[in-house]
Amino acid sequence: MKVERKIAGNRSSRTGFLLSLPYWAWFAFFMAWPLLFSLVLVFHEWDIYTPMRWVGLGNFVRLFQDDLFWQAILNTLYFLVIHIPLQIGLALLFAVLLNEKIRARGFFRAAYFMPVVVSGIVISLLWQQLFSYENGILNLLLARAGLARIPWLTSPEWAMPSVALMATWKNVGLYIILFLAGLQNIPAWLYEAAGIDGATAWQKFRHITLPMLNPAVIMVLILSTIGGFSLFIEPYVLTGGGPMNRTLSAMLYIYKQAFYFNRMGYAATLGFFFAFIILAVVLVQRKVVEQEALE
Amino acid sequence: MKPLPVKKSPCLHRFWIMLVLSAGVLLVGCESGSRGKAGHAGLVYWPAANAQEIELAGLAAAEWNAAHPDVPVTVQPIPESQSTEEVLLAAVVGKTTPDVCSNIWPGVVGQFVRAGALVALDSFADFDSVAAARLPEGQREVFQYDDGRLYQMPWKSNPIMMEYNVRRLQEAGFTHPPATYSEFIRAGQALTRDLTGDGQPDQWMLYVDINVKWWLRYFDFYTFYLAASGGQTLIKNRQVTFDNRAAVEVFRFFRRCFELGIFPRASFQGDTFLAGQVATHITGPWNIAHVDKFKPAGFEFDYAPVPLPDSAAGPVVTYGDPKNIAIFATCQNPRAAWEFVKFLISRRQDLALLRIASQLPIRRDLLSDSLYMPYFKEYPKMVRFAEQAPRTRGVDSAPELREVFDAISQEFEACCVLGRRTPEEAVQRAAERARQVLR
Numbered sequence: 001m002k003v004e005r006k007i008a009g010n011r012s013s014r015t016g017f018l019l020s021l022p023y024w025a026w027f028a029f030f031m032a033w034p035l036l037f038s039l040v041l042v043f044h045e046w047d048i049y050t051p052m053r054w055v056g057l058g059n060f061v062r063l064f065q066d067d068l069f070w071q072a073i074l075n076t077l078y079f080l081v082i083h084i085p086l087q088i089g090l091a092l093l094f095a096v097l098l099n100e101k102i103r104a105r106g107f108f109r110a111a112y113f114m115p116v117v118v119s120g121i122v123i124s125l126l127w128q129q130l131f132s133y134e135n136g137i138l139n140l141l142l143a144r145a146g147l148a149r150i151p152w153l154t155s156p157e158w159a160m161p162s163v164a165l166m167a168t169w170k171n172v173g174l175y176i177i178l179f180l181a182g183l184q185n186i187p188a189w190l191y192e193a194a195g196i197d198g199a200t201a202w203q204k205f206r207h208i209t210l211p212m213l214n215p216a217v218i219m220v221l222i223l224s225t226i227g228g229f230s231l232f233i234e235p236y237v238l239t240g241g242g243p244m245n246r247t248l249s250a251m252l253y254i255y256k257q258a259f260y261f262n263r264m265g266y267a268a269t270l271g272f273f274f275a276f277i278i279l280a281v282v283l284v285q286r287k288v289v290e291q292e293a294l295e
Numbered sequence: 296m297k298p299l300p301v302k303k304s305p306c307l308h309r310f311w312i313m314l315v316l317s318a319g320v321l322l323v324g325c326e327s328g329s330r331g332k333a334g335h336a337g338l339v340y341w342p343a344a345n346a347q348e349i350e351l352a353g354l355a356a357a358e359w360n361a362a363h364p365d366v367p368v369t370v371q372p373i374p375e376s377q378s379t380e381e382v383l384l385a386a387v388v389g390k391t392t393p394d395v396c397s398n399i400w401p402g403v404v405g406q407f408v409r410a411g412a413l414v415a416l417d418s419f420a421d422f423d424s425v426a427a428a429r430l431p432e433g434q435r436e437v438f439q440y441d442d443g444r445l446y447q448m449p450w451k452s453n454p455i456m457m458e459y460n461v462r463r464l465q466e467a468g469f470t471h472p473p474a475t476y477s478e479f480i481r482a483g484q485a486l487t488r489d490l491t492g493d494g495q496p497d498q499w500m501l502y503v504d505i506n507v508k509w510w511l512r513y514f515d516f517y518t519f520y521l522a523a524s525g526g527q528t529l530i531k532n533r534q535v536t537f538d539n540r541a542a543v544e545v546f547r548f549f550r551r552c553f554e555l556g557i558f559p560r561a562s563f564q565g566d567t568f569l570a571g572q573v574a575t576h577i578t579g580p581w582n583i584a585h586v587d588k589f590k591p592a593g594f595e596f597d598y599a600p601v602p603l604p605d606s607a608a609g610p611v612v613t614y615g616d617p618k619n620i621a622i623f624a625t626c627q628n629p630r631a632a633w634e635f636v637k638f639l640i641s642r643r644q645d646l647a648l649l650r651i652a653s654q655l656p657i658r659r660d661l662l663s664d665s666l667y668m669p670y671f672k673e674y675p676k677m678v679r680f681a682e683q684a685p686r687t688r689g690v691d692s693a694p695e696l697r698e699v700f701d702a703i704s705q706e707f708e709a710c711c712v713l714g715r716r717t718p719e720e721a722v723q724r725a726a727e728r729a730r731q732v733l734r
Contacts, residue, residue: 047694049387049410065731134561154560156713242507244709260509261698262384 041268048262059269069270071245072253073277075160079249080228082164087224088217090172095179096209109180113173120170124237127166128153131238153239156246163234163247170234171227175220182216183209218289222282229278250274337367338632343379343398343618344372347652352397354647359638366631373398387412392623394632397639399447399621401438405692407621413446414622419633429640431659431685438619440692447619448636449657451648453579454683455518455614457602458586461595463574472599476548479602483557486574500557501575502567503549505712509700513690514577516707517700518614519545521688522601526612529699530691533733537703538726544604546718549711560712569594577601579616580680584653598679615687617657642666653677655684695732702728 042059044052063069098109115123130136131152139149152162190208199207210217231249235241241248241256254274258267342352349372356368371393376382380403386392387410407413416422422445426435430449438449459472467485469478483500490497504511521527524541552558568576569589576582586596600611620639622632638644642664645656649670655677661667662681671678690696703725710721 047406049384049406049412062734067731068728156715240507242705242708243713244715245705260701261695 038268038271041265042272044265046264048264052265055265059266060273062266063269063273068245068248069250069253072248072250073274075246075248076229076231076250078160079164079167079231080225082161083167083228084221084224086164087168087172087175088220090168091175091179091220092213094172095176095183096205098176099180099183109176112176115170116173118170120233121237123170124166124234127169128238131162131166154243156244159239159243159247163231163238166238167228167231167234171224175224178216178220178223179213182213186212214289218286221285221289225282225285226278229274229281336365337369338394338626338628338635340368340370340635341373341393341396341398342370344375345652348372348398351647351651354651355639355644359635363631363634366628366635368635383407387623390625392625394626394628395620395622395635395639397450397618397620399619400690401447401617401619401692402690402696404438404447404619404621405440406694408440408442408446409694412624414624414626414629414632415444415446416448416622416633416636417445419630425637425640429658431657434657437689438617447621448640450618450620450640451652451654452615452617452657452684452687453581453654454680454687455514455577455579455616456598456600456680456683458568458576458578458582458596458598460568460571460574461597462593463571467574472597473602474599475602475605476544477605480548480551480555480557482574483552484555487555487557496556496559497572499559499573500552501577502563502573503553503558505560505562505708507701507704507708509697509704512700512704512707513614513616515549516545516703517690518577518601519548521614522611523604523607525607525609526686526688528688528691529703529729530693530696530733533693535699535726535729535733537729538722541604541607542722542725543718544606546707546710546721548604549707550714550718553711554714568596580655580677581653583674583676598676600683610686611683612686612688613683615684615689617687617689646670649677655680657684693733698732699729702732 041052043054043056045055045058046052094112098105098112102108130138133139133149133151133154136152138152142149151158153159186209190212191204194204194208230251232251232255235247235249235252236255239247241252250270251274254267254270257263257270340352340356342348349370352370352372356370360367373379373396374382379398380400383392383396383399383403384406387407392412404413417426426445426448434449435445438445438447440446457472463486464470464472464482467482469482473479473482479500486498486500487496488498489495503515517529520529520537520542523545524537524539527536527539527541529535529537549558553560563572566589567573569586569591571591571594586594590596601613603611620636622629622636626632640656643666645658646666648654648656649667653674655661658664661684662671662678671681693699705728706716706721706725710716710718716724
């Protein structure tokens with residue numbers, strides 16, 4: 001009996017193994033192999049069609065001398081400085097509003113989430129029309145109101161805030177959902193007790209909602225930081241990185257090095273370096289936010 | 296005790312069926328792929344994918360096939376992509392290159408040579424005599440690779456010139472096309488107008504694409520720089536050579552034109568020259584047929600060299616936009632491919648190139664050969680381009696050329712379009728970036 005069970009068990013685990021094979025194949029081909037290959041590329045110069053050339057740490061030397069890469073990093077940080085507070089603030093505001101008993105609440109929740117599931121390319125193309133200097137809706141409205149037109153995408157000063165505005169509009173729905181989930185987990189009796197003690201709505205929000213939402217805030221902060229660092233589609237479609245490289249994000253620069261200029265080794269080096277920057281920022285961020293929560 | 300019956304899972308059955316089917320599909324695919332290559336007795340020829348060159352290639356192949364049934368040529372237009380270079384690069388990597396291709400941009404030849412993808416044409420015994428009979432003086436050296444060998448057969452060039460609206464310039468008081476920067480600016484100031492009364496100009500001197508795509512600079516900065524510098528290209532022996540007065544003058548000229556508003560800071564769709572929105576257009580001979588076909592009644596146009604800085608003199612050198620023919624190393628029968636290349640550059644085929652594609656063969660006797668005289672008599676505007684053809688330059692064959700042009704394009708935008716940097720600063724920054732790239 002035991003032997004029979006063992007045989008049946010072996011067959012069952014073999015079936016399980018075979019059924020998980022597609023995942024392992026996917027993981028091997030699309031995750032493990034590219035990662036290992038990129039690591040090899042970091043120490044090589046390779047333009048795809050000529051053999052790889054060992055350059056040791058040459059790509060790192062180039063990276064530290066590459067002004068444009070550092071400008072791209074600064075641009076990305078500038079984007080984050082605008083995007084993250086805007087996104088968290090708006091997401092929290094809408095989450096609190098949508099947590100109230102308002103009419104057509106389900107519709108609004110779905111409507112705010114809609115841009116998250118629509119392709120980034122489609123949204124960027126739509127916003128390109130909205131931002132158009134000559135005949136974009138935004139400028140037509142400004143002109144109708146007697147105000148000056150804004151060079152949303154053609155001025156070096158306005159371009160990145162415009163990109164951040166669009167990215168916030170696209171992603172805010174996801175963070176509204178996360179905050180909503182957090183809000184619904186706050187026990188109602190806390191508000192009741194605070195109400196009995198005479199707390200105002202603001203005091204309830206400041207001393208109950210915000211502290212209780214801390215795990216959600218950390219998650220939103222980390223997710224939007226990683227998402228912000230991955231800024232690519234928006235500048236790729238809206239501005240191509242211009243004007244004057246002011247919307248050139250680090251990801252767009254890595255893409256250009258790899259697929260415009262065929263510098264595969266250098267692009268891999270930038271990719272790894274950038275991944276470490278993201279890791280460091282997220283670790284610091286987590287530490288700071290958790291520390292504040294404990295205090 | 297009877298063993299427990301072990302029922303085979305239907306999932307497992309399906310898994311094996313799918314696996315076998317997938318393997319079968321893969322095997323069939325691989326087999327047909329390899330048969331397609333190994334079993335090919337003839338030549339595969341990739342021309343550019345525009346209608347005129349496809350027609351030209353089709354006629355050439357038909358004529359060749361009738362005379363050489365043992366080495367039939369199959370024409371396959373270069374597969375659709377953003378650029379020919381992208382497709383050829385993928386083909387080089389995948390070793391699926393054609394035997395012969397006639398849309399080779401000299402800027403990419405160096406990379407193909409380093410990849411071992413091209414046949415050195417001077418390895419054929421009769422190459423020297425063929426080249427000597429065809430090429431204008433100095434052209435062989437222009438297309439030589441760093442190792443002194445020739446991997447491309449100079450085939451055609453499209454000198455970039457200034458197309459102008461004759462009447463519009465006459466209205467501005469010009470009976471001849473502007474030849475210097477100050478003449479050009481003067482004409483532009485006289486021409487730029489608000490025709491609808493909305494306070495915004497609707498008519499300008501020239502439309503310059505303000506997008507920063509690197510290759511767009513061939514048709515503004517690079518063309519004007521070659522003219523201003525007397526034909527000096529951007530890089531020599533991997534050293535930047537464009538941080539000079541000529542480049543600064545070109546940047547200053549474009550900046551001034553944008554500042555004065557005689558170039559619009561806007562993106563337009565459609566043909567602004569034919570629509571009468573601009574009086575000039577920087578273009579090549581391919582545009583003659585287009586303008587002739589779509590011009591409104593009474594529209595008069597002609598061609599002239601691009602203007603020079605006021606201090607410059609001498610004949611104008613311009614960008615030649617050359618495209619050449621190469622044989623790829625994957626070719627099983629290079630000897631036959633070379634014969635086909637010679638056929639493509641024969642006198643009669645060159646006449647077909649003129650007639651069908653309106654493009655100029657790189658040929659020393661183009662204006663004196665009696666075979667082409669009737670053509671030039673019939674199409675006098677092509678004479679302007681044929682006269683300009685000997686004074687053209689291509690591009691440097693450095694693999695980093697795109698990045699160098701990208702650096703120039705970024706500074707062109709900052710200085711000329713947005714007016715945020717002085718011409719001196721912009722040229723210096725572009726040169727510094729180019730040095731960084733070439734290091």
